[in-house]
Amino acid sequence: MSWLYSLTWIDALGWLGATLTITGSAMRTIIPLRCIGIAANSVGLTYAVVMNLYPSMTVNLILLPLNSMRLYQMIRLIRQVRQASKSDLSMEWLKPFMTRRKVEAGEVLFARGDSANCMFYTLSGRYRLKELNIELLQGQVVGEMGFMSPDNKRTQTLECLESGEILNISYDEVRQLYFQNPEFGFYFLRLTSERLFKNMERMEAEIERLKRDAAEAAPLKQMASA
Known part of the structure; x- marks a missing residue:
């Protein structure tokens, strides 16, 4: 039973990663896309580690910091844009x-x-x-x-x-x-x-x-x- 419970939990994790990946592909704006991408990478990495899927593990290890960095850059960009829109017109x-x-x-x-x-x-x-x-x-x-x-x-x-x-x-x-x-x-x-x-x-x-x-x-x- 414990083996069956573990398998069910792993399967659920795999399906969650697949759902997040599909959802991310449907995003129209970049910040939600990056957030979903980070979640999908985290779930996919966990699934790959449990199942010893080294190619998938490698891909998610690369994509997780990449998506995190891009998300940070976009949030920083929005902050700069808001600051610029409120500042004076000194050149x-x-x-x-x-x-x-x-x-x-x-x-x-x-x-x-x-x-x-x-x-x-x-x-x-x-x-x-x-x-x-x-x-x-x-x-x-x-x-x-x-x-x-x-x-x-x-x-x-x-x-x-x-x-x-x-x-x-x-x-x-x-x-x-x-x-x-x-x-x-x-x-x-x-x-x-x-x-x-x-x-x-x-x-x-x-x-x-x-x-x-x-x-x-x-x-x-x-x-x-x-």
Whole structure:
């Protein structure tokens, strides 16, 4: 009876490992997949040790730490992403990846419609986005919208008003950082989103101003026509 009880227990363990393996294959997201994989490896390793199945034992001894390491990396990645999504948009850490150069007053760094291949970080001097008539402060990123544009074209003209220094980084390097560092990806996404929302706010403010001007001008027109 003890032999039968032991065999039944081992069979149940084997079926549990098979069920976990099938369940893991059906997972659509990576963290549940890794968790089920760890459980399946643990059960499979126990079953292999009891049954002296050395090939299965070897496979599970390799997969168990591998799945554990990948799970740790994913949890750490999610923690970094959450931290990045709550932090400010300081790009100071990007400086080591950028190239410094001097800019003279009157120089146009890029013009609207130009092909875009890099973005800039203002260190010193004064700069203006011509079409929006917006002067940029020191320590600002500019030129990132061309990276998001489908045809990689500049949407504004950036001119230097006062000599200074800038840092620039090519879009190819930005792509590498984007895919290698998910935290940078969230920074970049928030940066471009914030720029779009600010442009929308300016547009809405301008529409409201035009409406007010039109409303104020209407009585004057009526008086003039009378």
